[in-house]
Amino acid sequence: xxxxxxxxxxxxxxxxxxxxxxxxxxxxxxxxxxxxxxxxxxxxxxxxxxxxxxxxxxxxxxxxxxxxxxxxxxxxxxxxxxxxxxxxxxxxxxxxxxxxxxxxxxxxxxxxxxxxxxxxxxxxxxxxxxxxxxxxxxxxxxxxxxxxxxxxxxxxxxxxxxxxxxxxxxxxxxxxxxxxxxxxxxxxxxxxxxxxxxxxxxxxxxxxxxxxxxxxxxxxxxxxxxxxxxxxxxxxxxxxxxxxxxxxxxxxxxxxxxxxxxxxxxxxxxxxxxxxxxxxxxxxxxxxxxxxxxxxxxxxxxxxxxxxxxxxxxxxxxxxxxxxxxxxxxxxxxxxxxxxxxxxxxxxxxxxxxxxxxxxxxxxxxxxxxxxxxxxxxxxxxxxxxxxxxxxxxxxxxxxxxxxxxxxxxxxxxxxxxxxxxxxxxxxxxxxxxxxxxxxxxxxxxxxxxxxxxxxxxxxxxxxxxxxxxxxxxxxxxxxxxxxxxxxxxxxxxxxxxxxxxxxxxxxxxxxxxxxxxxxxxxxxxxxxxxxxxxxxxxxxxxxxxxxxxxxxxxxxxxxxxxxxxxxxxxxxxxxxxxxxxxxxxxxxxxxxxxxxxxxxxxxxxxxxxxxxxxxxxxxxxxxxxxxxxxxxxxxxxxxxxxxxxxxxxxxxxxxxxxxxxxxxxxxxxxxxxxxxxxxxxxxxxxxxxxxxxxxxxxxxxxxxxxxxxxxxxxxxxxxxxxxxxxxxxxxxxxxxxxxxxxxxxxxxxxxxxxxxxxxxxxxxxxxxxxxxxxxxxxxxxxxxxxxxxxxxxxxxxxxxxxxxxxxxxxxxxxxxxxxxxxxxxxxxxxxxxxxxxxxxxxxxxxxxxxxxxxxxxxxxxxxxxxxxxxxxxxxxxxxxxxxxxxxxxxxxxxxxxxxxxxxxxxxxxxxxxxxxxxxx
Numbered sequence: 001x002x003x004x005x006x007x008x009x010x011x012x013x014x015x016x017x018x019x020x021x022x023x024x025x026x027x028x029x030x031x032x033x034x035x036x037x038x039x040x041x042x043x044x045x046x047x048x049x050x051x052x053x054x055x056x057x058x059x060x061x062x063x064x065x066x067x068x069x070x071x072x073x074x075x076x077x078x079x080x081x082x083x084x085x086x087x088x089x090x091x092x093x094x095x096x097x098x099x100x101x102x103x104x105x106x107x108x109x110x111x112x113x114x115x116x117x118x119x120x121x122x123x124x125x126x127x128x129x130x131x132x133x134x135x136x137x138x139x140x141x142x143x144x145x146x147x148x149x150x151x152x153x154x155x156x157x158x159x160x161x162x163x164x165x166x167x168x169x170x171x172x173x174x175x176x177x178x179x180x181x182x183x184x185x186x187x188x189x190x191x192x193x194x195x196x197x198x199x200x201x202x203x204x205x206x207x208x209x210x211x212x213x214x215x216x217x218x219x220x221x222x223x224x225x226x227x228x229x230x231x232x233x234x235x236x237x238x239x240x241x242x243x244x245x246x247x248x249x250x251x252x253x254x255x256x257x258x259x260x261x262x263x264x265x266x267x268x269x270x271x272x273x274x275x276x277x278x279x280x281x282x283x284x285x286x287x288x289x290x291x292x293x294x295x296x297x298x299x300x301x302x303x304x305x306x307x308x309x310x311x312x313x314x315x316x317x318x319x320x321x322x323x324x325x326x327x328x329x330x331x332x333x334x335x336x337x338x339x340x341x342x343x344x345x346x347x348x349x350x351x352x353x354x355x356x357x358x359x360x361x362x363x364x365x366x367x368x369x370x371x372x373x374x375x376x377x378x379x380x381x382x383x384x385x386x387x388x389x390x391x392x393x394x395x396x397x398x399x400x401x402x403x404x405x406x407x408x409x410x411x412x413x414x415x416x417x418x419x420x421x422x423x424x425x426x427x428x429x430x431x432x433x434x435x436x437x438x439x440x441x442x443x444x445x446x447x448x449x450x451x452x453x454x455x456x457x458x459x460x461x462x463x464x465x466x467x468x469x470x471x472x473x474x475x476x477x478x479x480x481x482x483x484x485x486x487x488x489x490x491x492x493x494x495x496x497x498x499x500x501x502x503x504x505x506x507x508x509x510x511x512x513x514x515x516x517x518x519x520x521x522x523x524x525x526x527x528x529x530x531x532x533x534x535x536x537x538x539x540x541x542x543x544x545x546x547x548x549x550x551x552x553x554x555x556x557x558x559x560x561x562x563x564x565x566x567x568x569x570x571x572x573x574x575x576x577x578x579x580x581x582x583x584x585x586x587x588x589x590x591x592x593x594x595x596x597x598x599x600x601x602x603x604x605x606x607x608x609x610x611x612x613x614x615x616x617x618x619x620x621x622x623x624x625x626x627x628x629x630x631x632x633x634x635x636x637x638x639x640x641x642x643x644x645x646x647x648x649x650x651x652x653x654x655x656x657x658x659x660x661x662x663x664x665x666x667x668x669x670x671x672x673x674x675x676x677x678x679x680x681x682x683x684x685x686x687x688x689x690x691x692x693x694x695x696x697x698x699x700x701x702x703x704x705x706x707x708x709x710x711x712x713x714x715x716x717x718x719x720x721x722x723x724x725x726x727x728x729x730x731x732x733x734x735x736x737x738x739x740x741x742x743x744x745x746x747x748x749x750x751x752x753x754x755x756x757x758x759x760x761x762x763x764x765x766x767x768x769x770x771x772x773x774x775x776x777x778x779x780x781x782x783x784x785x786x787x788x789x790x791x792x793x794x795x796x797x798x799x800x801x802x803x804x805x806x807x808x809x810x811x812x813x814x815x816x817x818x819x820x821x822x823x824x825x826x827x828x829x830x831x832x833x834x835x836x837x838x839x840x841x842x843x844x845x846x847x848x849x850x851x852x853x854x855x856x857x858x859x860x861x862x863x864x865x866x867x868x869x870x871x872x873x874x875x876x877x878x879x880x881x882x883x884x885x886x887x888x889x890x891x892x893x894x895x896x897x898x899x900x901x902x903x904x905x906x907x908x909x910x911x912x913x914x915x916x917x918x919x920x921x
Contacts, residue, residue, distance in 0.1 A: 002272040002725040003809045005279075005319070009271030012320050013264055013327030020328070023208055023321050030215040037222035040140075048298065050523040051497065055433050055515025063468040063475055064104070066431070069131040069138075071166035073097070073150055074417055076124040076159040083118065083125045084110070086158050090127065093153045093160065097129050100145050102138025104130045117422060117463060124421045131166055143167065147410060163402065163414025165517060178235075181661020185243055185654040192650045198250060198333055201325055206242030209317040210235050213310040230303045232662065232670045234310040236677075237607060240658040241285065242314040244651040246322050248618065249274045250333075251647050253326055257334040260342060260349025267323045272725040275319055277617055282315035284546060285610025292606055294538050295531035297524075300599055304606065311610075361642035363690075370695050371637060377695035381687055382566070388683070389569035391576035397529060398485035398595035399521035403427065404668035407591055419483065425460045428484030428518035429477050432496060434503070435511040437472040445507050446474045452503065453478055458492040474509070484518045485595045493522050525598040535602055539609045540565070549715050550617060551624055552707045559696045560620075563688040564612045570687075571604055571680035575672050588675070589664045596672035604676035611655065611681055615689040618651075619644045623697065624705065633702045637694050645690060652685030717808075727809075731801050740803070741765040742843065742876035743772075743789065748798035749911075750788050752780040757910045759784055761798055768803075768840065768874040769902060771867070773849060773890055775881045776908040782880050785908050789878045790845040791815030803841045817841055823848040828860035831870070840874035849881040853889040856896065868898040881905075 012019055059066050075090055077083060083090070091108045098106035106129035109116025117126040131138050143166060150162040182203060189199035214231055253270035257263065289311065292304030331339060342349050370377045403419075405412035418426050432453065439445045450465035453476055464477035478496075482488035493514050500512035540561045547557035575596060577583045582593045623640030627633055659678035663671055697704045707715075731744070749760035759781055766772055776782035787793035788800065791807070791814030800807040802814045819842060821830050827846060834844070846852050856863040870877070881890060884907065894903045 002276050003728040003806055004813070005275045006268045006272035006725055006728055008319060009268040009275065009323045010264065012271075012323035013267040016324040016327035019320055019324035023212075023317070027208060027212050027215070030212055030219065034215045034218040037219050040221060050520070050527065051513050052515045052519035052523045055431065055513035056520065058433055058473070058511075058513065059431070059475070059515070062470070062473045063433075066130070066475060069165045071129045071131065071146065071162065071164035072414070072418075073127040073129070074124065074161040074163060074414055074421070075127065076161075076417070076421065077157060078159055079157050080123060081157070082122045084122070089153065089155075089158065090125070093149065094127055094129070096149050097146060100142050100149070102132050102142040103146075104132045106130075117426065119421055126418065126422065126426065128164075161414040161417055162410055163418065165402075167402065167405075167409075167411035167414075178658075178661045180664075181658045182239065184657035184661075188650055188653050188657065189243075189247065192247070192251065192646065193254060195335070197329065198254060201250060201322065201329075202243045202246035205246045205317050205322050205325070206239050206314065208321060209242045209314040210238035210310065213238055213306075213313045216309075217306050224302070226302055226306065227299050229669050230306045232667065233303060233603070233673065234307050236659060236662045236670070236674065237285075237307050238310040238314055240655045241282070241311055241611075242317065243654050243658070244614070245278045245282065245314055245318040247651055247654065248278055248647060249318055249322055250326070251650075254333060254335070258338050260338065263330050263334070264327070267326050269725065270326075271319060271323055272728075277621065278315060278318055280546075280550065281610070281614040281617055282311055284543075284613040285311045285607065287542060288539055288606040288609040291535070291538050291542070292602065294534055295528070295602065297527060297531065300528070300602070303599075303603070307607075363642045363645035364638065366690070367638050367641040367645075367694050370691050371634075371698035374695035374699040377691060378699070381692045381695070385566045385570045385683065385687065389573040391573045391580065392569060394580045395572055395576040396485075396487075396580065396595040397525050397598040397601070399524055399598050400668050401428065401484045401517075401521070403483065403485075404592045423460060423479070423481070424483035424486065425480040425489070428489060429463060429479055429516060430489075430493065430496070430514055430519055431516040432474075432476040432478060433511075433513050433515060434474045434507075434509045435472065436467060436474045436507075436509050438508055438510070442467045442471040442474065445509060446476070448507060449474060449476055449503065452499070453496070456492065456495060456499075458482065458488045458495075480518075484521060489518060490522050493519055521598075528598045528602060532601055532605075535605060539605060543609065543613060546613065547616065548707070548711070549717075551620060551705070552712060552715070553624075553705050554707055554711075555700055555704050556620060556624075556697075559693065560613070560616045563616075563692055564609060564684070566692070567608060567612055567680045567684035567688050568605055570683040571608065571676040572601060574679040575600065575676045578675055579672055588671070590671060592668055597669055600672040600676060603673055604680060607677055608680040608684065611677075612684045612688070615648055615652065615685050616693070619648055619689050620693065620697075627705055633704065634698065637697050641690075641694055648685060648689065652681055655681045655685075727799060727806050731799070731804070731806060735804075738765070740768060741801070742768040742770060742803060742874075743878075744799070744801040746799040748788075748800055749796040750784050750793060751796055752910060753783045753787060753793065755780045758796065759908060759910055760796075764906075766876065766904065768876055769871045771871060771877045771879065771893075771897070771903045773879050773881050773893075773903065773905045774908055775884055775886075775905055777882060777884045778908070778910055779882070781908050781910045782882070785906075786845050786847060786878060786880050789843055790818040790820050792818075792820070802843060814843075817843060819844045821846045821851070823851065825851055827851050827855040828863045828866075831863070831866055834870075839870065842875045844870070844875060844877045846877060846879040849879050849887070849889055849893075852879055853893055856893070864896045871897075871899075871902050 073093065075083060075086070077086065087110055091110065094106045094108050097103060109125050109127040116128065118124065131142070146166065147162055150160045153160040186199055186203055189202060190196050193199050214235055217226060217231060217234060220226065249270050252274040253266050256266040256269060261269070286308040289304040289308035293301045295301070326333060338349065402411045402415040405415070407413075415427055432449070434449065436442050436445050446465050446467055450462050453459060454462050458481045460479045460481045462476060463479050464475070467474050480486070480489045480492050496514045500514075503512055504510055543561045543564060544557045547560050548554065551557065578585065578588060578590060579593060579596045585591075585593070619641065622644045623636050626636035626639045630636060656678045659674045659681065662674040663678065734744070735741070743766040745762045745764050747760075748762040749758055750762070751758050757780070774782055774785050784793060788795065789802070791802065791811055794808045794811060802817070805813045805817070807814060817838070819830075819834055821827060821844065831844075834842070867877070881887060886905065890905070894900045897903060
């Protein structure tokens with residue numbers, strides 16, 4: 001992968017202006033489509049299949065008057081008079097509300113059929129109105145008209161307030177907090193790079209990535225129901241990872257420029273090395289977010305997929321637009337001091353004075369401290385994080401209601417007014433529906449249900465009990481004692497459902513459901529809570545597999561997964577402190593204490609998993625690299641830590657600043673997620689990865705890098721630090737010294753096909769334009785070499801280069817350039833089908849020599865001329881011969897070629913103790 005990324009970086013740098021233009025056109029084009037489609041987001045959170053959702057759907061079909069979005073007008077007299085004294089103006093207001101487009105019904109609260117709820121002193125009344133369908137089914141302008149009507153009805157003697165579900169907005173509030181977060185990120189980048197120009201680049205690329213992805217989501221919202229929180233979550237995550245991924249690549253580029261490397265070459269190397277790690281890091285976040293499908297909750301799956309797409313786009317931007325910008329800025333990204341030194345020395349950086357004392361690397365003191373007595377460090381970390389996790393016991397989950405809106409808004413003020421004047425239960429009524437089609441006395445059944453329900457604990461009153469117009473569905477509106485998110489209300493829902501079976505038997509009714517917005521919220525919360533454990537198993541299991549692939553170790557993945565769980569519990573604990581205990585409410589702009597949004601835990605777990613693995617990879621991979629080279633477990637921890645710590649610290653601080661910026665938005669739907677992620681990243685980066693990890697590795701010593709051989713064989717190899725790039729650069733230098741070659745083999749070991757054994761180690765090189773006859777009476781050995789040349793077999797070890805492509809990283813590219821002619825093929829016909837483009841890098845494998853010679857002697861007398869033309873263009877033919885020596889057919893072929901020197905023969909045999917070399921020319 002690193003070799004392909006190296007070429008990608010060079011290509012992006014060379015096409016720099018065109019690549020930037022493509023991204024700008026894409027941004028503007030998708031923006032135009034989004035505006036033209038005019039998509040809107042949904043504020044409804046539902047889970048098909050739950051009882052409450054089933055009841056909502058039943059009401060929409062059989063009792064449409066109660067199935068749409070509801071609204072309420074709360075009227076309070078200011079002079080102590082009775083509301084009846086204001087009946088005329090209240091009825092007039094409801095009549096005007098009924099005329100608004102999208103309003104299905106707005107009855108007078110003084111009607112006998114649908115009386116409004118009054119206070120005991122008769123100074124306040126609630127008038128209900130119903131919209132046509134759910135949000136999005138009626139014009140958005142209707143809500144503005146309703147608010148204006150209620151505002152004009154407000155007089156010195158009568159206070160009019162509008163509230164209810166109709167005021168739930170799908171608009172995502174973005175404010176100064178997000179901008180401040182980005183500014184802080186810019187300051188951190190400027191400190192890291194000690195320059196403003198490179199500091200701006202990650203901000204620009206992150207904004208482009210987020211802009212494209214969010215505009216695409218807006219366009220999709222025209223045809224797909226997308227939760228409103230999706231855009232805020234995507235923007236928050238996209239900005240954070242977009243800046244961080246650009247930071248990782250750009251910091252490597254700057255380091256290489258500081259070392260005097262050529263700009264163009266440095267871009268390619270930065271993408272090949274840090275770009276590989278960015279791809280892996282992005283994949284872990286993407287897989288964790290897409291993994292939200294295991295919850296079985298549609299809206300959560302949509303949120304996860306949209307956020308994952310944003311992360312994927314951030315990776316693509318980092319691998320394409322970022323190197324293009326680095327190519328545009330060129331020498332301006334090189335530190336000024338280094339630039340002046342190179343200008344003074346004809347473009348070459350002079351060697352460093354060996355007598356000059358070098359500064360101790362950043363972080364040396366810290367890593368030595370935490371690894372001095374590693375057991376003590378581990379104990380302190382576990383105790384400290386454990387203390388932060390204690391408040392988890394008080395963390396409650398629920399869906400946000402109008403009581404979580406910002407103070408001063410109509411929705412929040414009316415919500416508080418209802419709770420004060422009438423009781424908190426009036427903000428979250430429950431609806432009990434029952435199919436009464438089999439009863440002969442629908443009114444009597446409704447009265448009996450009303451009587452039974454009113455006698456239950458936690459029921460304040462029955463607001464309404466009536467059959468629908470067809471007398472086949474009964475609806476009982478229950479006002480609970482507690483508010484929508486109160487535990488007593490949740491207990492009441494469970495109790496009502498527990499009685500459903502006995503009521504069905506006793507009254508000969510069926511399909512009793514407890515529904516309404518409050519019941520939907522309780523069902524969604526229960527479903528999300530039940531999904532936490534399966535999702536945690538999925539995420540932890542995934543981390544074990546991925547990290548075992550990267551680090552070739554058992555203990556490192558176990559340590560990383562346990563560290564991730566420590567970060568999660570710390571994030572949940574601090575979230576409980578803020579939203580349950582009320583700590584730090586003022587500076588964080590938190591206006592409500594109580595249950596947090598129900599999908600906070602699962603969303604934080606998914607996102608934090610990907611980010612935690614990012615830091616694990618960037619930090620520990622350097623330690624593993626040092627250990628691989630030196631074998632010194634203790635010293636590798638220190639060198640790897642000091643090499644990676646500055647970038648990881650900057651990346652973590654940027655993440656925290658971006659997440660913290662979204663906390664201050666005041667949007668309760670997003671605030672707990674932002675707090676959880678900010679705390680989780682802070683703990684994971686500084687406590688887990690930079691304190692616990694070095695201590696655990698120091699305690700384990702060499703055993704930290706142990707992996708059973710059988711598992712090493714099973715797990716695929718993952719190059720996240722660009723290790724394959726060393727082979728690419730070495731082959732490039734070799735080519736400059738020895739010239740271009742079609743095939744280069746260096747200590748190459750190849751497994752036999754279909755049998756045990758191997759060929760090799762194989763040395764040698766074949767120039768372009770060569771016809772190579774591979775001789776062997778051993779079918780398995782000959783087939784293995786032909787498959788190797790055609791890119792169909794992965795070598796066990798050593799180096800295989802086919803022109804500028806190296807196996808195994810570029811095996812697919814090698815196979816794509818190869819043309820395979822199996823035994824029995826009409827060789828002349830197949831050779832005519834080979835396109836003329838890229839023949840100079842083509843490898844044509846003819847499985848059987850006899851097919852080639854037969855075609856030249858019997859079926860096509862121009863075949864030899866075609867072979868000469870192919871070889872002259874640089875194409876390479878590899879032909880299999882079943883003889884261990886030269887055959888008559890081979891001699892005939894050599895004698896008819898225009899340049900007989902183009903034909904070479906290679907004898908191949910399986911390696912044995914007596915003949916280990918495997919092949920000779």
